[in-house]
Amino acid sequence: MPTRDGAAYEIQAKRASIRLVCSALGISSSGYRYQSKRSTENAEIADWLLYLTDTHRTWGFGLCYVYLRNVQGFRWNHKRVYRIYRELALNLRIKPKKRLVRETPQPLAVPERINAV
Structure with a gap:
């Protein structure tokens, strides 16, 4: 090629x-x-994402993007921000669901006569 x-x-x-x-x-x-004009903006997006994930460790991509969009007022495309987010390997670990500990069931009471509940 x-x-x-x-x-x-x-x-x-x-x-x-x-x-x-x-x-x-x-x-x-x-x-x-062709020369890309987006490299400086991509660096700015990367800096913001690193800052947000350092200060808010539990924030995933969704919260970071909503913060940048609504609070900071940046109009970056979510696909572009997510591409940079993945390149920086900021993905959070998906935690397994916690299982509820169930007690062993008690044996059913045996009725003392017919039709008794």
Whole structure:
């Protein structure tokens, strides 16, 4: 699979045009020129998530997201925030349900005569 780095190497080494190299490698020229603008926002989301999970240890993703959305007023997409939450491995352990301890049942009383309850 051709990558952007491979295309950049070919452009530098061969002194070929971007259009020629991209068509030879089978990638689009707009894909070659693309630069993500979200990295600073992703770092800010990661900082907030780390802060919230340190201060509130029992908060899972749902409470963290609701806090960021409603209290802090950030309008980040929940899928994006959850992707970063998983990348940071902040998932809480799912605790098993506690079983109720039941007493052994008492034997039923035997009626003393017919039709007696």
